[in-house]
Amino acid sequence: xxxxGPTSDRGVTAHSLRREFxxxxxxxxxxxxxxxxxxxxxxxxxxxxxxxxxxxTIVRMLTGLLRPTSGHATIDGFDVxxxxxxxxxxxxxxxxxxxxxxxxxxxxxxxTFFGLMYGVPTRTLDRRARELLDQVELSDRAGExxxxxxxxxxxxxxxxxxxxxxxxxxxxxxPSAGLDPHSAAAMRTSxxxxxxxxxxxxxxxxxxxxxxELSERVILVNDxxxxxxxxxxxxxxxxxxxxxxxxxxxxxxxxxxxxxAGCPGLLDGRTERGTTRLRVTDGGAAVQWVLAEYGDRTAxxxxxxxxxxxxxxxxxxxx
Amino acid sequence: MLRTIRRAAFxxxxxxxxxxxxxxxxxxxxxxxxxxxxxxxxxxxxxxMAVGIAGIGMxxxxxxDLLGAMSKEKVWRTLYPALGSPGGLVPVVLxxxxxxxxxxxxxxxxxxxxxxxxxxxxxxxxxxxWLAGGLLLAIATTAVVGLLAYFLLRFPSSPxxxxxxxxxxxALSALLVPNAALPAVVQPIAWLIPxxxxxxxxxxxxxxxxxxxxxxxxxxxxxxxxxxxxxxRIAREQSVPLEY
Numbered sequence: 001x002x003x004x005g006p007t008s009d010r011g012v013t014a015h016s017l018r019r020e021f022x023x024x025x026x027x028x029x030x031x032x033x034x035x036x037x038x039x040x041x042x043x044x045x046x047x048x049x050x051x052x053x054x055x056x057t058i059v060r061m062l063t064g065l066l067r068p069t070s071g072h073a074t075i076d077g078f079d080v081x082x083x084x085x086x087x088x089x090x091x092x093x094x095x096x097x098x099x100x101x102x103x104x105x106x107x108x109x110x111x112t113f114f115g116l117m118y119g120v121p122t123r124t125l126d127r128r129a130r131e132l133l134d135q136v137e138l139s140d141r142a143g144e145x146x147x148x149x150x151x152x153x154x155x156x157x158x159x160x161x162x163x164x165x166x167x168x169x170x171x172x173x174x175p176s177a178g179l180d181p182h183s184a185a186a187m188r189t190s191x192x193x194x195x196x197x198x199x200x201x202x203x204x205x206x207x208x209x210x211x212x213e214l215s216e217r218v219i220l221v222n223d224x225x226x227x228x229x230x231x232x233x234x235x236x237x238x239x240x241x242x243x244x245x246x247x248x249x250x251x252x253x254x255x256x257x258x259x260x261a262g263c264p265g266l267l268d269g270r271t272e273r274g275t276t277r278l279r280v281t282d283g284g285a286a287v288q289w290v291l292a293e294y295g296d297r298t299a300x301x302x303x304x305x306x307x308x309x310x311x312x313x314x315x316x317x318x319x
Numbered sequence: 320m321l322r323t324i325r326r327a328a329f330x331x332x333x334x335x336x337x338x339x340x341x342x343x344x345x346x347x348x349x350x351x352x353x354x355x356x357x358x359x360x361x362x363x364x365x366x367x368m369a370v371g372i373a374g375i376g377m378x379x380x381x382x383x384d385l386l387g388a389m390s391k392e393k394v395w396r397t398l399y400p401a402l403g404s405p406g407g408l409v410p411v412v413l414x415x416x417x418x419x420x421x422x423x424x425x426x427x428x429x430x431x432x433x434x435x436x437x438x439x440x441x442x443x444x445x446x447x448x449w450l451a452g453g454l455l456l457a458i459a460t461t462a463v464v465g466l467l468a469y470f471l472l473r474f475p476s477s478p479x480x481x482x483x484x485x486x487x488x489x490a491l492s493a494l495l496v497p498n499a500a501l502p503a504v505v506q507p508i509a510w511l512i513p514x515x516x517x518x519x520x521x522x523x524x525x526x527x528x529x530x531x532x533x534x535x536x537x538x539x540x541x542x543x544x545x546x547x548x549x550x551x552r553i554a555r556e557q558s559v560p561l562e563y
Contacts, residue, residue, distance in 0.1 A: 021558060063403045064402070064403050064555070065399060065402055065403050065554075065555065066555055066558055067555040067556050085405040085406075086405075088403055088404055088405045089405045091403075093400075093403055095396075095399060097396075099394075099395055099396035099397075099562075100395070100396050100397060100399060100400055101395070101397065102330070102395060102397055103395060104334050105330065105334070109330070112326075113323075113326055113327075113330065114400060114404075116322045116323045116326050117323050117400070117401060117404040117405070117406060117410070117411070118404055118405065119405060122322065161400070
């Protein structure tokens with residue numbers, strides 16, 4: 001595992017966090033097996049994993065909805081079990097989806113109700129709720145009941161609900177799941193802004209682009225354990241060492257070369273619909289070779305390490 | 320915590336006060352009982368009859384409204400944000416119960432109106448005993464039925480969880496007849512619930528009956544509170560689903 005320097009108790013920490021469930025026969029099933037993680041204030045970290053990997057269990061333990069079988073975790077320095085109330089007060093969380101809100105109450109009424117649960121003073125509650133509705137672009141729908149909202153609007157309201165008590169830590173479970181591209185982009189902007197303001201954000205997602213665009217670090221989990229933890233660039237470059245770089249060449253005429261034997265570090269290659277794709281061990285050398293050999297016929301050439309999605313598929317055994 | 324309870328109660332009342340199902344539960348069933356009762360004991364409406372009939376409506380309404388409120392919380396998955404909040408589930412559920420108690424009060428003037436229109440009112444009608452008895456009965460009924468909240472949240476709900484409960488509690492609450500008229504074996508059991516003592520006071524009993532009723536309300540409320548704390552604990556430890 002890659003080290004990211006000294007950690008503090010602020011933000012989110014987990015040490016040997018473990019959670020077992022018992023099936024009907026009484027035999028244990030491990031959902032999270034000894035998780036270690038830390039997210040510093042101002043950092044945004046994504047947890048990626050396939051369905052059943054343990055992501056939601058991790059989120060539920062950190063947000064006080066589920067007690068760990070062993071190990072411990074802190075939110076802003078407060079133990080999530082022994083100091084649950086303080087940890088809860090320091091954490092804004094959203095489990096996402098269309099549910100978790102009162103459909104018969106208005107957006108403003110929902111926010112003020114949840115604000116009361118988190119001890120927001122009455123004198124500032126209404127103003128704080130309206131500010132957040134403005135930030136998530138729902139101020140014009142503040143007085144409308146939530147059952148009339150689209151999924152994207154509900155997701156934004158979830159984010160506002162999680163922020164109602166201005167917590168130092170934000171934990172989001174798939175915040176943009178099911179959103180259209182515009183709503184997902186707006187959600188990412190809001191989450192990124194929150195991290196840029198110095199808060200600590202931990203989110204789970206299936207969306208590789210979202211993870212890569214937002215995160216300082218990505219944690220890949222599978223079968224309840226961390227399989228890799230690094231920056232998105234480090235994960236991709238690490239995968240390039242194992243699987244090579246991708247070279248994509250687009251030709252400017254129909255006379256497409258088929259002799260690649262001289263390409264340095266060539267692993268494999270194919271040409272489809274006017275574009276040649278090579279896999280090589282040394283991306284820079286391969287690009288230089290393509291330009292030297294076929295520069296006059298090349299419209300564009302690009303080199304890239306495996307995508308985060310390919311890294312994910314490799315880590316989860318699907319590649 | 321008190322602010323959350325107050326707001327949860329207010330939201331419960333404002334969204335459900337005029338719900339047809341709630342009004343039907345609070346008014347229709349007790350009036351049917353009143354018609355049967357009056358056929359055996361004709362006469363004008365007395366305070367104990369008015370409070371007893373209202374008590375049936377309160378009991379029915381509290382059970383129906385509690386089932387509705389807890390089921391909606393589970394369907395909407397709104398209990399998870401509450402469980403994750405500093406105060407947990409308790410303020411939300413207690414608030415709902417308080418709102419349901421306020422809703423159930425509809426029975427008190429509602430059934431009286433029907434009784435008075437049907438049979439008139441007794442000339443020496445004791446308005447204080449009617450009002451105080453009715454208010455106390457709503458509180459006592461909610462404290463006793465509040466235990467149902469634990470079962471509705473802990474287990475998948477089924478009609479069996481509430482069917483029959485109204486009938487049993489009508490009998491044990493001495494709403495229709497005095498405790499002394501109940502079968503001998505039932506009488507000591509009936510004294511274990513506060514509604515019996517409220518009704519005894521409404522029928523002309525002394526202040527100690529009220530004090531006993533209030534003491535029992537405190538005990539039942541403490542048991543409700545403990546059951547909700549237990550629910551929070553097992554939800555976190557055993558991952559009991561708080562949703563459908």
